[in-house]
Amino acid sequence: MPSAAPTLGALLRSxxxxxxxxxxxxxxxSGIPVSTLxxxxxxxxxxxxxxLYQLSQRLGMRMSDLFAESNDEAPPPVTxxxxxxxxxxxxxxxxxxxDYxxxxxxxxxxxxxxxITKIRAKTEEEFGDLVHHAxxxxxYVLSGKIVVTTEFYDPVTLDTGQSIYIDSSMGHAYLAADGCAEAEVLGIMSSADDELLQSLMAMHEEQSAEAVVRDRRSSVREVARPHAAERPKPARLVRSSG
Structure with a gap:
């Protein structure tokens, strides 16, 4: 329930x-008697x-200030x-x-x-779909080198000591750059959503499930592909001695 507007008396006391x-x-x-004030x-x-006009002029205030509600908000509690x-x-x-x-x-x-995140994926295929969250x-890159892929921008490469700030609702992925086996970064994610951490954990579960499916598909393709020993040898030209 909104509080009542302060009276002129309360404003003068303030x-x-x-x-x-x-x-x-x-x-x-102000030139106004003590008893009146x-x-x-x-x-x-x-x-x-x-x-009121005399009061505002003498005190160096605007007339509107005498009728305005105080905009002094209570300081946030120290937790x-x-x-x-x-x-x-x-x-x-x-x-x-x-690894998160x-x-x-x-x-x-x-x-x-x-x-803190250790990044090993090197390609978008390894990573899977771009992620979105609130x-x-x-x-900030702590070690190694990464490639940041986003939905609306060209990929950008960040070296150790470099950083990026993005809107997390935009699809994004972090990849280890060429020549870097593993990169380590510090990430700070911020949101008005109180359940952000739970959302991130759910996202990790989905990523893991998708990775398992990709690995299985890759294994099936590998099994279906003939081994080197079983592949037909290319034809060789043999010259006749006669």
């Missing part, structure tokens, strides 16, 4: 408190337009939340293409999800 004035000091500055502050009296994170105590998620190390997981309802993310 101004006086902010400036550190006594009623007498405000009276001297006291009655106004206690909502027992109001001021005519002429007196004193803190969490120390390291690889040894991270929640580890392994997939064929990545989720940090500071004991804190619930985080607006930022910090994660929010935005920042990725």
């Amino acid at each position: 101004v006086r408190s902010r400036e550190g004035w006594t009623l007498k000091e405000m009276s001297e500055r 006291s009655k106004v502050e206690h909502d027992r009296l109001t001021l005519t337009y002429d007196k 004193a939340r803190r969490s120390l994170g390291d690889i040894a105590n991270a929640v580890r998620v392994e997939t064929p293409n990545y 190390y989720y940090l500071c997981t004991e804190l619930r309802r985080k607006r930022m999800i910090p994660v 929010g935005e993310e920042f990725v």
